[in-house]
Amino acid sequence: MSDWPFYALLGVGTGALYAAFAMSVIITYRGSGVVNFAVGAMAMIPAMVFAELRASGDLVIPIVGLPNRFRLGDPMSFVPAAALGMAVGLIVAAVIYVVVIRSLRSAPPVTMLVATVGLTLVLQALATRGFGNVTLRVSSILPDDVISLGGRPFPVDRLWLLVAVCVLALGVGVVERFTRFGLATRAAFLNEKGAILLGLNPTRIGLTNWLFAAALAGSVGIVGSSLGGVSPFTFSLFVVPALGAALAARLQSISVAVGAAVAIGSFEAIAVHIVAQQQVPRFFLGGISALVPFVVIVGALILVGKRLPNRAAILERAQVPVVLARADARVWALTLAIALIVVVSGDPTVRFAALQTMFVATLLMSIGVLTGLIGQVSLAQLALAGFSAFMLSRFDGPLGFPLAPMAAVAVTIVVGTLVSIPALRVRGVQFAIVTFSLAVVFDELLFRSPTFVGRGGIAQVDAPSIGGFEFGIFDGEQFPARVFGVVMLVVTALCAAVVQGVRRGPLGRRFLAVRSNERAAASAGIDVAQTKVLAAAIASLLAGVAGLMFAYKAMTFNGGGLSAQDGLLVLALGYVGGVGSIAGAVVGGILAPSGLFIVVILGGGSSPDQFLITGIALVLVAMKFPQGIAGSWQMLRSRIESQRQRDGSDPPGHETREAPVVMVETARTVEPGTRSGTSGVSESSGATGWRP
Amino acid sequence: MALLEARGLSVNYGGLYANRDIDLDCHTGKLVGLIGPNGAGKTTFIDAITGFTPVSEGKVTFDGVDLAGLSPDKRAKIGLTRTFQSLELFEDLTVRDNLMAGAERAQWHSIITDVLMPGRNERQYREQVDWALDIMRLTDRADTLPSDLSHGQRKLISVARALAAKPKLVLLDEPAAGLDTAESQLLGAHLREFLDHDMSLFLIDHDMGLVLNVCDYIYVLDFGEIIAEGTPAEVRADPAVISAYLGESAGESQASSGATFGGQQQTGDIAGAIDDIIHDVSEETR
Numbered sequence: 019m020s021d022w023p024f025y026a027l028l029g030v031g032t033g034a035l036y037a038a039f040a041m042s043v044i045i046t047y048r049g050s051g052v053v054n055f056a057v058g059a060m061a062m063i064p065a066m067v068f069a070e071l072r073a074s075g076d077l078v079i080p081i082v083g084l085p086n087r088f089r090l091g092d093p094m095s096f097v098p099a100a101a102l103g104m105a106v107g108l109i110v111a112a113v114i115y116v117v118v119i120r121s122l123r124s125a126p127p128v129t130m131l132v133a134t135v136g137l138t139l140v141l142q143a144l145a146t147r148g149f150g151n152v153t154l155r156v157s158s159i160l161p162d163d164v165i166s167l168g169g170r171p172f173p174v175d176r177l178w179l180l181v182a183v184c185v186l187a188l189g190v191g192v193v194e195r196f197t198r199f200g201l202a203t204r205a206a207f208l209n210e211k212g213a214i215l216l217g218l219n220p221t222r223i224g225l226t227n228w229l230f231a232a233a234l235a236g237s238v239g240i241v242g243s244s245l246g247g248v249s250p251f252t253f254s255l256f257v258v259p260a261l262g263a264a265l266a267a268r269l270q271s272i273s274v275a276v277g278a279a280v281a282i283g284s285f286e287a288i289a290v291h292i293v294a295q296q297q298v299p300r301f302f303l304g305g306i307s308a309l310v311p312f313v314v315i316v317g318a319l320i321l322v323g324k325r326l327p328n329r330a331a332i333l334e335r336a337q338v339p340v341v342l343a344r345a346d347a348r349v350w351a352l353t354l355a356i357a358l359i360v361v362v363s364g365d366p367t368v369r370f371a372a373l374q375t376m377f378v379a380t381l382l383m384s385i386g387v388l389t390g391l392i393g394q395v396s397l398a399q400l401a402l403a404g405f406s407a408f409m410l411s412r413f414d415g416p417l418g419f420p421l422a423p424m425a426a427v428a429v430t431i432v433v434g435t436l437v438s439i440p441a442l443r444v445r446g447v448q449f450a451i452v453t454f455s456l457a458v459v460f461d462e463l464l465f466r467s468p469t470f471v472g473r474g475g476i477a478q479v480d481a482p483s484i485g486g487f488e489f490g491i492f493d494g495e496q497f498p499a500r501v502f503g504v505v506m507l508v509v510t511a512l513c514a515a516v517v518q519g520v521r522r523g524p525l526g527r528r529f530l531a532v533r534s535n536e537r538a539a540a541s542a543g544i545d546v547a548q549t550k551v552l553a554a555a556i557a558s559l560l561a562g563v564a565g566l567m568f569a570y571k572a573m574t575f576n577g578g579g580l581s582a583q584d585g586l587l588v589l590a591l592g593y594v595g596g597v598g599s600i601a602g603a604v605v606g607g608i609l610a611p612s613g614l615f616i617v618v619i620l621g622g623g624s625s626p627d628q629f630l631i632t633g634i635a636l637v638l639v640a641m642k643f644p645q646g647i648a649g650s651w652q653m654l655r656s657r658i659e660s661q662r663q664r665d666g667s668d669p670p671g672h673e674t675r676e677a678p679v680v681m682v683e684t685a686r687t688v689e690p691g692t693r694s695g696t697s698g699v700s701e702s703s704g705a706t707g708w709r710p
Numbered sequence: 711m712a713l714l715e716a717r718g719l720s721v722n723y724g725g726l727y728a729n730r731d732i733d734l735d736c737h738t739g740k741l742v743g744l745i746g747p748n749g750a751g752k753t754t755f756i757d758a759i760t761g762f763t764p765v766s767e768g769k770v771t772f773d774g775v776d777l778a779g780l781s782p783d784k785r786a787k788i789g790l791t792r793t794f795q796s797l798e799l800f801e802d803l804t805v806r807d808n809l810m811a812g813a814e815r816a817q818w819h820s821i822i823t824d825v826l827m828p829g830r831n832e833r834q835y836r837e838q839v840d841w842a843l844d845i846m847r848l849t850d851r852a853d854t855l856p857s858d859l860s861h862g863q864r865k866l867i868s869v870a871r872a873l874a875a876k877p878k879l880v881l882l883d884e885p886a887a888g889l890d891t892a893e894s895q896l897l898g899a900h901l902r903e904f905l906d907h908d909m910s911l912f913l914i915d916h917d918m919g920l921v922l923n924v925c926d927y928i929y930v931l932d933f934g935e936i937i938a939e940g941t942p943a944e945v946r947a948d949p950a951v952i953s954a955y956l957g958e959s960a961g962e963s964q965a966s967s968g969a970t971f972g973g974q975q976q977t978g979d980i981a982g983a984i985d986d987i988i989h990d991v992s993e994e995t996r
């Protein structure tokens with residue numbers, strides 16, 4: 019107990035890194051309204067460039083298609099290496115702003131989130147390609163003396179880092195409060211139109227803030243890289259505590275964010291210490307420290323969040339468009355027929371790719387219910403699927419085939435529903451952040467806990483069988499067995515049928531009503547909280563089933579492929595395919611890594627390239643086709659249809675119009691002034707006040 | 711006993727009383743109006759009645775039920791629906807589905823039936839929706855998205871959505887704002903129609919012609935307090951009302967607070983408008 023303060027102090031170094039990222043998030047948000055999920059990945063680039071220059075003297079530039087490694091001679095000293103690293107980092111940031119962020123200013127927040135998730139994938143893939151999947155270690159550039167603190171050795175570099183970050187925070191505060199630029203930023207954030215009328219240029223303000231934020235995160239990344247080394251993936255996970263701290267500060271107060279971030283770092287260090295001391299049950303030997311940011315995030319949101327948004331705040335009302343197509347029996351039949359042919363095809367690699375595609379498609383249907391129908395971007399569905407898979411392996415021994423999977427899915431539904439309850443108060447981007455931190459908790463706390471996973475950290479399931487009829491993935495002759503594929507196809511189709519049933523009925527209407535406008539939904543007698551929980555339960559059911567597929571497909575597995583990082587990729591696939599439609603889920607499944615498209619069309623392909631392509635596709639989709647591939651196709655089709663109808667021989671005066679099967683981007687309604695003039699405080703002015 | 715009874719209702723926004731000590735009744739089958747200058751607290755009153763904003767003091771009963779602690783959706787379920795000044799339509803749903811979402815009343819077991827037999831629950835509400843579409847002349851727009859319609863039609867949708875559930879009382883927040891005179895008159899004619907369908911209405915509007923014409927009883931709100939009430943004729947003659955809209959006290963307070971309360975600057979316009987309208991109306995009644 020008495021050594022807690024010591025460990026708390028040890029943790030301030032990491033906490034300072036989180037603080038820098040949290041500040042960066044807040045500055046970006048103020049400057050362009052984007053919650054930047056890619057903040058860690060963007061800081062990773064200058065840190066990696068710097069570390070490589072220090073280690074080998076090579077300048078590596080994160081691009082593809084051109085030479086990207088230049089020998090500059092011997093390992094460089096600190097100052098030129100840091101300067102070069104920052105230069106590369108800022109150029110990358112500027113390119114990102116001009117190409118992606120600028121055009122997203124008026125996009126729904128969720129689209130911005132998806133775009134920055136795409137950016138994360140792209141940057142990680144570029145770094146992996148350029149530097150290799152390595153951890154570069156550099157010697158500390160801060161004073162690295164070790165002093166004795168209460169008899170224990172304490173490296174002082176982390177205190178220096180904390181001091182540096184606090185000085186930066188002070189500087190940010192001063193700029194914000196006392197300069198014209200800070201004022202202009204606030205003005206443009208609060209009322210973009212008004213700012214333009216005053217002669218301000220929101221795009222330039224956004225760019226300046228963006229570069230400033232990137233420089234801040236990048237420089238602290240460079241300096242902090244000595245604490246534990248940098249790899250293409252390290253900083254990306256720092257996003258969770260950083261976003262947690264930023265959320266605790268309501269994306270507003272720099273000082274609260276820094277305080278929260280440092281506290282998170284300290285508590286994590288204490289948590290690690292407790293685990294190392296074995297003061298906790300063996301179960302938690304996974305990563306108890308992952309719990310800290312999660313608790314902070316949930317706590318902050320419970321304090322900050324509102325059950326129903328009030329009338330001044332129309333925050334996050336705009337949604338990604340959803341495509342609502344009527345079920346077409348012919349399309350279903352054709353798809354199932356083709357799927358059947360693929361599933362029983364003679365080529366085992368194709369059969370295996372089909373299994374992967376069906377697993378991902380089912381998972382994407384789960385995301386589709388939450389994101390497409392209720393408007394909550396969940397990054398935890400893969401984690402729930404993993405939970406279900408591990409539960410299956412636990413129940414498999416005692417319960418046997420039909421009961422064990424049922425029990426696993428049931429438990430998954432309960433867990434998925436329970437964790438959705440604290441999230442009732444949050445929406446949009448905040449929900450995404452909560453679920454991402456939840457995915458990290460699942461991954462680090464459960465999937466790596468030997469007690470949870472099973473002996474040796476490996477879980478096992480037996481081949482399913484009923485009455486002596488086995489239909490596992492390996493039937494003794496073929497791998498994968500055709501029967502297994504057919505069973506999976508049937509299950510996938512059943513899931514699709516459930517989703518379709520939800521979508522076209524009153525339940526789907528209620529979901530979409532809540533998604534469109536929670537206040538209006540409540541006024542229409544819809545219990546918003548209950549509806550959201552229900553959606554979470556249905557999504558958990560589908561994720562649970564996907565988890566069964568994962569388990570039976572692998573037979574033996576560990577947490578590999580179930581991390582929060584993989585969850586980002588799954589969401590990406592969902593968006594690229596088209597969130598909110600079954601066709602979109604199928605398309606996403608086909609495009610999945612090791613799925614049909616990659617295996618059959620591209621003939622394999624290396625992993626960083628897949629991530630690169632997926633990331634770029636994600637950014638493109640977010641910018642140009644927010645309704646995804648399937649959605650864009652349906653939209654096009656309905657446009658052609660209605661065009662044909664207009665040109666066709668409709669008798670004049672014939673009034674019935676074909677129902678539009680497509681939902682276009684929801685217009686943010688700006689109410690024209692009331693007849694006698696709109697008051698400055700009426701709801702309509704609230705609507706115009708939001709970024710137009 | 712009145713259908714809706716507000717007694718001593720106050721709403722306090724951080725020290726500022728947006729509503730103070732309001733006593734107000736809505737009787738079954740009657741159309742009650744609430745008028746007042748911009749920022750008087752009219753929308754706040756509807757928010758308080760429907761559970762969108764917490765009541766600081768006072769008591770509201772609806773149909774004999776004390777509303778304290780009931781969530782907005784529960785209030786809608788017992789027959790108290792509203793429209794929003796800023797419409798708040800479901801932009802992702804077609805006009806018909808907007809109304810269906812307003813009409814349906816989910817029970818705990820409808821979760822199961824909704825998934826297994828989606829058509830079953832819909833049938834009973836379809837008629838109600840068709841009726842509301844018909845009464846607002848929206849039938850031929852039923853399958854379009856709200857965003858494809860004109861502002862006037864969007865207003866009608868928001869009213870139709872509140873009606874589709876066949877509630878006991880509908881609270882309308884400026885349904886005629888932004889409509890042209892013809893549309894506004896049409897709306898006024900519709901409003902009286904609803905009363906024949908066992909519905910009572912509560913109407914907020916700045917369109918004096920509309921309010922004075924269609925309401926049975928009118929309350930006048932200024933700076934959060936009821937300053938007058940009575941039949942249209944009584945209200946029109948009430949000196950407090952005239953001074954609230956036309957009088958010097960309003961002019962003075964405008965001068966002192968006009969900069970902060972943008973709405974108050976419009977008082978002059980309202981005065982002009984009310985003058986014209988009172989003139990029109992009195993000519994019409996003759």
Ligand SMILES: Nc1ncnc2c1ncn2[C@@H]1O[C@H](COP(=O)(O)OP(=O)(O)OP(=O)(O)O)[C@@H](O)[C@H]1O
Pocket residue numbers: 328329330696697699700701723724728746747748749750751752753754755795973
């Ligand atoms: N959520 C809130 N927090 C603080 N003050 C509020 C809030 N909502 C409204 N107010 C204040 O309460 C007062 C009454 O506002 P309200 O919108 O009810 O007026 P109104 O009569 O509906 O005006 P209008 O005719 O412009 O619609 C205004 O001064 C407004 O600034």
Ligand SMILES: [Mg+2]
Pocket residue numbers: 700752753754795
């Ligand atoms: Mg109002």
